[in-house]
Amino acid sequence: MKTSTTLPAAPTPTAADLKITEITITPIAFSDPPLLNAVGVHEPLVHRVIIEVRTANGLLGLGECAGGQSRLENLAVGANAIKGLGVFDTSVMEQLITGALDPSLSSFEKAAVFSAFEVAALDIQGHATGRTVSELLGGTVRDEVPFSAYLFYKWAEHPALDGKPAITDEWGEALDPAGLVRQAQKMIGEYGFKSIKLKGGVFPPAQEIEAIKALREAFPKLPLRLDPNTAWTVETSQWVARETDGLLEYLEDPTPGLEGMGEVAAAASMPLATNMCVVAFDHIKRSVELDSVQVILGDHHYWGGLRHTRELGTLCQTFGIGLSMHSNSHLGISLAAMVHVAAATPALTYACDTHYPWNGHNDVVKPGALRFVDGSVRVPTGTGLGVELDRDKLAELHQQYLDAKMTARDDTGYMQRFMPEYTADLPRW
Numbered sequence: 001m002k003t004s005t006t007l008p009a010a011p012t013p014t015a016a017d018l019k020i021t022e023i024t025i026t027p028i029a030f031s032d033p034p035l036l037n038a039v040g041v042h043e044p045l046v047h048r049v050i051i052e053v054r055t056a057n058g059l060l061g062l063g064e065c066a067g068g069q070s071r072l073e074n075l076a077v078g079a080n081a082i083k084g085l086g087v088f089d090t091s092v093m094e095q096l097i098t099g100a101l102d103p104s105l106s107s108f109e110k111a112a113v114f115s116a117f118e119v120a121a122l123d124i125q126g127h128a129t130g131r132t133v134s135e136l137l138g139g140t141v142r143d144e145v146p147f148s149a150y151l152f153y154k155w156a157e158h159p160a161l162d163g164k165p166a167i168t169d170e171w172g173e174a175l176d177p178a179g180l181v182r183q184a185q186k187m188i189g190e191y192g193f194k195s196i197k198l199k200g201g202v203f204p205p206a207q208e209i210e211a212i213k214a215l216r217e218a219f220p221k222l223p224l225r226l227d228p229n230t231a232w233t234v235e236t237s238q239w240v241a242r243e244t245d246g247l248l249e250y251l252e253d254p255t256p257g258l259e260g261m262g263e264v265a266a267a268a269s270m271p272l273a274t275n276m277c278v279v280a281f282d283h284i285k286r287s288v289e290l291d292s293v294q295v296i297l298g299d300h301h302y303w304g305g306l307r308h309t310r311e312l313g314t315l316c317q318t319f320g321i322g323l324s325m326h327s328n329s330h331l332g333i334s335l336a337a338m339v340h341v342a343a344a345t346p347a348l349t350y351a352c353d354t355h356y357p358w359n360g361h362n363d364v365v366k367p368g369a370l371r372f373v374d375g376s377v378r379v380p381t382g383t384g385l386g387v388e389l390d391r392d393k394l395a396e397l398h399q400q401y402l403d404a405k406m407t408a409r410d411d412t413g414y415m416q417r418f419m420p421e422y423t424a425d426l427p428r429w
Ligand SMILES: O=C([O-])C(=O)C[C@H](O)[C@@H](O)C(=O)[O-]
Pocket: 035, 036, 037, 199, 227, 229, 275, 326, 327, 328, 329, 353
């Protein structure tokens, strides 16, 4: 006779099991091409930080954030403040971290420090419950998250410097419209992106308008965005908006400040977007009053983690503002977190930014969980973030950080090594 056996259910971890017992903060450095922007050029190495949080029962959660000497000091303060806390207590975690950090720090920095630990805590919550992070955020409203092709003007190589040879890359030079179209063809060919963002603010605006027109001709169906990172005055921005009428999905941060953006928005036919003048909840009220921006680029690294990013979506819906997503040079832990929150945020109305095509070959997570298909990343199905740390790669990138003796990102200083007269005074045109 056949008897059915019921397997004993896995024991639910107790509150004591899920207390944070150990936190490891590992600074890393990974290679980056010479990408140009309004304040200089990317250095050969990006400085970033990997966070590992462990609980009493041995669960591991991962976080990733931008680096820098002061960020490392602030992360150490944050880590110290949350030892012994339960991983489900992320509201208390925010209070403890915010309260422990130097009161003179900006709310932006405090939110950034908390975010790295919140992501790791959510990763553990997922492992403890057998759920994905997006499920913990309310479940997925989309199974695949669309990203845009993030184009940059770029040099062919990092020039030889301090006795070190030049560093070439697979992307080649892009200093004119033809170079950018080639870059877009390669990136879209490999990743299948369905929209395009050009990082501008590098050349006089007339040249960047020509680049947008060349991209429109080469990719007639793909939405285009242009982001000069406040390199233009209000008047120049209004002129560019007229010249690009009908060409842009949105124009991102043409000019500094909420007032200036409001003046440009009043004259522009396309929506204005930002990741520079609305970067915290307390900027939204004034922005709405002035109708400065019609799209906000959220970023969990700066908006205080994944839950607050989802809340930003709710606020955007309330005020009829679109939601897109910002990125900085990043690896797979950040990408996984971006995908989970984007999948769980109904208000997300635009394809997200990502630097992954520029940096993903350096990844500290094992391959497999994150893949771009037709420009989108399917939400990882493993528990938590659904990504696993590659410890050999982590050790290699940490050694690279130690050897490079990096302190902070310095696009302007690096540019000045080749053009001593260069300044990053904006607006420039
Ligand atoms: O949308 C943006 O402003 C960015 O992506 C900021 C980045 O720092 C970008 O300018 C870069 O990588 O040079």
